[in-house]
Amino acid sequence: MRHAKKRMQLGRFTSWHDATIKSLARNILICQSIRTTLTRAKASKGVVEQLITLAKKNTLSGRRQAQSILGEHKLVNLLFNEIGPRFSKRTSGFTRIISLGRRRGDNAETVIFELTEIKKKEKKVKQPKQAKEVHDIKASEVKEAPETKKETKVAVAEKPMDEKKPPKKFMGGLRTIFRKKSDSL
Numbered sequence: 001m002r003h004a005k006k007r008m009q010l011g012r013f014t015s016w017h018d019a020t021i022k023s024l025a026r027n028i029l030i031c032q033s034i035r036t037t038l039t040r041a042k043a044s045k046g047v048v049e050q051l052i053t054l055a056k057k058n059t060l061s062g063r064r065q066a067q068s069i070l071g072e073h074k075l076v077n078l079l080f081n082e083i084g085p086r087f088s089k090r091t092s093g094f095t096r097i098i099s100l101g102r103r104r105g106d107n108a109e110t111v112i113f114e115l116t117e118i119k120k121k122e123k124k125v126k127q128p129k130q131a132k133e134v135h136d137i138k139a140s141e142v143k144e145a146p147e148t149k150k151e152t153k154v155a156v157a158e159k160p161m162d163e164k165k166p167p168k169k170f171m172g173g174l175r176t177i178f179r180k181k182s183d184s185l
Helices: 014-031 036-057 060-070 075-087
Strands: 033-037 097-104 109-115 142-144 155-157
Touching: 014 033, 014 036, 014 060, 014 075, 014 109, 033 036, 033 097, 036 060, 036 097, 036 109, 060 075
Parallel strands: none
Antiparallel strands: 033 109, 097 109, 142 155
């Protein structure tokens, strides 16, 4: 009998269930915010909270336990060096679940599953594009015309500046695949 063995099965057998939970835990640590279903978020919430608690303690045994769950050294370093210190003042409540509504295809409840303290990425300031300067003609690109009566040297560029390729035809190579025998006359 399965007394006191309740867990969210997610409609999967054991190894597939564990892989799903670990995958969600990895993704939440990398992206800090993911969109998933409500049951998956609730099922993986305990694992993520446990990992962050281990990161707050920052012990060797905690690192080894996190390594057994995450499976990557880079993720363990990210967890212990960046995410753990960020939550040092909190005792619990490291994640939150925000409802988004129901998915159109299967009517599943979708949510945003995220860390409560998200490190914002700094946006790079784009510098305004400068106007294109007039193309200088180099000496190697210039052909000199022979001198005639009262004519001066004329510089002629070899390549025109606005040389455009013709647009590709509609259904380029697909036309040959779908060609009928009567079309090949």
